[in-house]
Amino acid sequence: MPSRRLPSLAARILGAVLVLAAVPAPAATAAAPPGPGAPTVRAGEVMPHLRALQEIADRNGGNRAHGTQGYTDSVTYVRKALDRAGFHTELRRFSHAGATGYNLIADWPGGDPKHVLFTGAHLDSVKEGPGINDNGSGAAAVLTTALRVADAGLKPTRHLRFAWWGAEEEGLVGSADYVRSLSAADRKAIDVYLNLDQAGSKNVRQWLVVHDDAHHETEAQRAFEAWFADRGLSTFDIGVGGSDHESFGNAGIPSSGFSTGISDCLHNACDNLANVDPETEATSTNALLGVVWKLAATARN
Numbered sequence: 001m002p003s004r005r006l007p008s009l010a011a012r013i014l015g016a017v018l019v020l021a022a023v024p025a026p027a028a029t030a031a032a033p034p035g036p037g038a039p040t041v042r043a044g045e046v047m048p049h050l051r052a053l054q055e056i057a058d059r060n061g062g063n064r065a066h067g068t069q070g071y072t073d074s075v076t077y078v079r080k081a082l083d084r085a086g087f088h089t090e091l092r093r094f095s096h097a098g099a100t101g102y103n104l105i106a107d108w109p110g111g112d113p114k115h116v117l118f119t120g121a122h123l124d125s126v127k128e129g130p131g132i133n134d135n136g137s138g139a140a141a142v143l144t145t146a147l148r149v150a151d152a153g154l155k156p157t158r159h160l161r162f163a164w165w166g167a168e169e170e171g172l173v174g175s176a177d178y179v180r181s182l183s184a185a186d187r188k189a190i191d192v193y194l195n196l197d198q199a200g201s202k203n204v205r206q207w208l209v210v211h212d213d214a215h216h217e218t219e220a221q222r223a224f225e226a227w228f229a230d231r232g233l234s235t236f237d238i239g240v241g242g243s244d245h246e247s248f249g250n251a252g253i254p255s256s257g258f259s260t261g262i263s264d265c266l267h268n269a270c271d272n273l274a275n276v277d278p279e280t281e282a283t284s285t286n287a288l289l290g291v292v293w294k295l296a297a298t299a300r301n
Contacts, residue, residue: 057130067099195257
């Protein structure tokens with residue numbers, strides 16, 4: 001069965017797809033250099049994380065869904081990489097549908113704790129398939145970005161926090177549980193939340209950039225649109241709703257992010273490694289790197 005988050009997200013993205021049908025595809029989606037100071041990655045630096053998630057699903061009944069060993073192993077894989085890189089990691093447990101769920105939170109040392117740049121993606125799949133585009137692709141892009149922060153020994157102005165959410169395919173459960181746990185001061189400290197959902201779809205015509213309905217145009221939305229525009233890549237705004245950023249927007253936290261659109265394999269067994277375009281995945285990761293580097297260095301009063 002489709003997840004409870006699908007109708008909202010799908011309605012917005014499929015609406016965008018109807019508009020995009022007559023738009024020519026960009027000449028290339030190969031990775032281009034992000035903004036000054038930001039590192040770049042090639043597909044070969046991101047795809048190994050997706051291969052690892054595929055192998056985890058293959059060992060565990062073909063999926064990485066909430067409440068399964070496949071999801072637990074996915075969290076373990078990501079956490080080990082972050083711990084080795086020097087992040088402070090924490091597992092936040094919650095219960096849903098009779099099973100324990102896990103959100104993985106990773107903080108990079110330094111930066112102003114009263115001004116947090118928060119980046120996340122959901123890590124779980126549905127039970128029908130391995131969820132490599134939805135949303136291993138977003139999870140891998142966020143992980144790669146976090147590891148490049150560590151590689152660079154980045155000393156950000158803002159505090160950097162990253163997250164991988166559980167049970168989002170069950171109705172945005174993990175991210176909502178996390179946001180509910182925040183105090184008023186904790187919520188206020190988050191300047192902006194960035195989200196990636198389906199970052200490696202094939203045959204991409206435009207990147208679908210999240211427009212935060214509650215807060216109008218955020219600094220993150222402007223930064224994403226500028227990054228793509230500088231590289232001649234088209235964007236299309238979609239409203240908040242249906243993915244992990246919704247939990248943050250509902251709590252009054254400005255948010256943005258992007259998607260590369262819904263594939264025919266959404267929530268099916270064919271959403272496997274072959275369902276991801278490596279160059280699109282690299283471009284999406286470089287877009288996130290560029291925006292994180294830019295916003296990390298931006299002071300807020």
